[in-house]
Amino acid sequence: MVATVDIVRKTGPSAAIVVSVITAINTRANAYDGHSTGDTANPIQKPASGYNYSYWVSTRLKAQTTPIGTINNLRYFTDGVNGFGTGVTCKAAKASIIPDAGYRQATGTPGVTGTELTVLNHPGLDSAPVDIFTYVAGAPLALVGSIVNPNVGEFGDHVVYQVAIDTTVSPGPTATENFTFRYDET
Amino acid sequence: MTITWQAKYKDGTVLRQFDEIRKPREISSEVIDRKQIESFFLLFRERIILTLHLDEGQRLIYRRRVALKPSGEQEVCHLVGWQATIRGENVQTIAYVFESGRIDLAGKFNEKSPWFYPLKFTDSEKAQGLG
Numbered sequence A: 001m002v003a004t005v006d007i008v009r010k011t012g013p014s015a016a017i018v019v020s021v022i023t024a025i026n027t028r029a030n031a032y033d034g035h036s037t038g039d040t041a042n043p044i045q046k047p048a049s050g051y052n053y054s055y056w057v058s059t060r061l062k063a064q065t066t067p068i069g070t071i072n073n074l075r076y077f078t079d080g081v082n083g084f085g086t087g088v089t090c091k092a093a094k095a096s097i098i099p100d101a102g103y104r105q106a107t108g109t110p111g112v113t114g115t116e117l118t119v120l121n122h123p124g125l126d127s128a129p130v131d132i133f134t135y136v137a138g139a140p141l142a143l144v145g146s147i148v149n150p151n152v153g154e155f156g157d158h159v160v161y162q163v164a165i166d167t168t169v170s171p172g173p174t175a176t177e178n179f180t181f182r183y184d185e186t
Numbered sequence B: 001m002t003i004t005w006q007a008k009y010k011d012g013t014v015l016r017q018f019d020e021i022r023k024p025r026e027i028s029s030e031v032i033d034r035k036q037i038e039s040f041f042l043l044f045r046e047r048i049i050l051t052l053h054l055d056e057g058q059r060l061i062y063r064r065r066v067a068l069k070p071s072g073e074q075e076v077c078h079l080v081g082w083q084a085t086i087r088g089e090n091v092q093t094i095a096y097v098f099e100s101g102r103i104d105l106a107g108k109f110n111e112k113s114p115w116f117y118p119l120k121f122t123d124s125e126k127a128q129g130l131g
Helices: none
Strands: A005-011 A017-021 A057-063 A072-078 A090-096 A142-143 A151-163 A180-185 B002-011 B015-017 B037-044 B047-053 B060-069 B075-084 B089-098 B103-108
Touching: A005 B060, A072 B037, A090 A142, A142 B037, A151 A180, A151 B037, B002 B075, B037 B060, B047 B089
Parallel strands: none
Antiparallel strands: A005 A017, A005 A057, A057 A151, A072 A142, A072 A180, A090 A151, A180 B060, B002 B015, B002 B037, B037 B047, B060 B075, B075 B089, B089 B103
């Protein structure tokens, strides 16, 4: 059959990256470097002023089975509407600068805040992150990369995003947002 | 809903995406000989749901375009059409066959469209004149 492709989230140090499949489940952007669907031990702490951040979330496509030909023309987008709620924003950028094809471990203070996602703090980013909801189906984030038979594994640029909260945020988990990858298969 | 394809050549032979007695069982559309193909079919449950009749000089375009959502839900669209060079310019017509049942027809690719945006042709497709 056609290739089985998953969305994965990557955490951990470069020497021991943990790759978690997040297709068909959710992943929380909390204040620690790990994937969970419902962690409550490390929420982002509401700031007294300014912003606090989630640890940045590194996602990518992974072919679990080889495509019969080629997969290319990768794109990434949202529905264009921030449904996280008052006081919550999210920025994203693609990352491909070596090492690790653009991956950098997220850092910060667990249970308080992540390090802000900037080109300076994450030198794997291709450009400065922007509001993720500016990427919509008709104006997506175009990703570079492909995978060709008989290869399997991760392919394409990473998409890295980070949630920020300000002083107007309400306690508790936000609503879920859906971020979509799109690709072509020959 | 799973849609598959078949290609019929000018000599009457048929090339199927899936063939139980062939190795490999499944092949990529990249291997279709664009110079010899006469018609191209999409099938659902072994029944033809779309036929593309190709004239001389028309080069087959095919892609399976997939939107993968974190929920695991996939939205799949099959792009079937042709490209020809007329007075030095590439022109094309593409049918966008969604596995949900919808079919759209469009000409020129539109970079700002959610679904009708350009392909990236592979080297083997470029070698067959697509571009």
